[in-house]
Amino acid sequence: MQIFKFGGASVKDANGIKNMVSVLQKVGYNNTLIVISAMGKTTNALEEVVHNYFNNKKELQSSLQEVKKYHNAILLDLFDNENHPAFKDVASLFDELNTFLKTNKSPDYNFVYDQVVCLGELVSTTIISNYFNTIGIKNNWVDAREHIKTDSYFRRGNVNWEKTTRLISKNINKSILNITQGFLGSDANNFTTTLGREGSDYTAAIYAYCLNATSVTIWKDVPGVLNADPRYFENAQLLHKISYTEAIELAFYGASVIHPKTLQPLQQKEIPLFVKSFLEPEKPGTKVGKNVAIEPNVPCFIVKKNQVLISLSSLDFSYIVEENISEIFNLLHIHKMKVDVIQNSAISFSVCVDNIYNNLEKLIQQLKSKFKVSFHSNVSLFTIRHYNNNVINQLEKNKTVLLKQLTQDTVQIITK
Structure with missing residues (x-):
């Protein structure tokens, strides 16, 4: 089988879905499973629903209605008859969510988040599956939740590979488009x-x-993997080929084209990954594979905004030793901080984190009981792979550098 993935930008409206059909007709879809994201900015809109559920009940139904209205407009553009089953299928999903919001007793934000935000993908795939069947592309709608089994770490579930492999291999019909x-x-x-x-x-x-x-293809609104995000860097270049290792490095440091966890399972079975443009589907894009040298060999830039740089030193000027570092990392783990950079000297320790779960205040309070603490919020973390002095100087121009760390292939610079 081949696996295709289409993101939210590719299916943001009826024209996007029709273009998706065009892509499939050009490249073929025999023995194919398609993974589809929520349409457009639906995930953001559903996050607003979650916010209103906890903080602004008066706006809850109106924010949910906005999501419904958006998808209803797409349904009306795709289907001539409002009696088409797609309308009922989508309405049923919204009814399920409304029932959950009325009956839920859990105060756990992360649990509620997952039960609400999942609506985006369920609705997008329901609409597209119905549309494909209507125009003669027979397909099977698959509920990923019946196959991908995880622990209960809501918002970042860890896959139970044994159960997941058994369920997927047993239940996917390879002879039809899924x-x-x-x-x-x-x-x-x-x-x-x-x-x-x-x-x-x-x-x-x-x-x-x-x-x-046999392969995975991620269809994007860019021509492939670029050496920099064109929103932040001028003259971004297409990388024609990169190795799994290079792609994992880029993903680890925050390159947005490929999700950090995506590459490990592909590398284990040497399954090639292609990143292509859904606007120009017949162009080769980027190939990620085994033992592939980066082509062209140019510096690669990654930026992560809205980070927090925390600097610690001991209260009595004693050394920061293994015991202290272990305690620091334990607190970072408890407060679910994603660590992006660490740097330590004899009497100081600095860490740049992503405050995904908004636990910074609690973390700082606990750290202050043992350490002298200072921190900078809203800093930017720049990572350059295959750097040279010229690109470092260019990046640092007109910025306040708070921390810099160099290895043989990579430099990381935190700026205010």
Whole structure:
């Protein structure tokens, strides 16, 4: 089988879905499973629903209605008859969510988040599956939650590979086009879990691994993997080929084209990954594979905004030793901080973190009981792979550098 993944930008409206059909007709879709994200900015809109559920009940129904209205407009553009089953199928999903919001007793934000935000992928795949069947592209709608089993770490579920492999290999009919949701799984109690933002790429890799797929193709609104995000850097270049190792390095440092967890299962089975443009589907894009030298060999730039740089030193000027570092990392783990950079000297320790779960204040309070603490919020972390002095100087121009760390292939610079 081959696995295709289409992101939210590719299916943001009826024209996007029709273009998706055009892509499939050009490249072929025999023995294919398609992983699809929520349409457009639906995930953001559903995050607003979650926010209103906890903080602004008066706006809850109106924010949910906005999501419904957006999808209803797409339904009306795709289907001539409002009696088409797609309308009823989508309405049923919204009814399920409304029932959950009325009956839920859990105060756990992360649990509620996963039960709400999953609506985006469920609705997008329901609409597209119905549309494909209507125009003669016969397909099977697959509920990813019945196949991808995780623990109960809501918003960043960890895959149970043994169960997931067994369920996918047993239940996927390879002889028909399959359409499923990215980003979603379920725990042992069958509550919905999510795999982390941008987790749809990871979903594609999970299915590829379990089905021994021949390839995975991620369809994007860019020509492939670029050496820099064109929103932040001028003259971004297309990388024609990169190795799994290079792609994993780029993903680890935050390159947004490929999800960090996507590459490991593909590398284990040497399944090639292609990143292509859904606007120019017949162009080769980028190939990620085994023992492939980076082509062209140019510096690669990654930026992560809204980071927090925390600097610690001991209260009595004693050394920061293994025991202290272990304690620091334990607190970072407890407060679910994603660590991006660490740097330590004899009497100081600095760490740059992503405050995904908004636990910074609690973390700082606990650290202050043992250490002298200072921190900078809203800093930017720049990573350059295959750097040279010229590109470093160019990047640092007109910026306040708070921390810099160099290895043989990589430099990381934190700026205010």
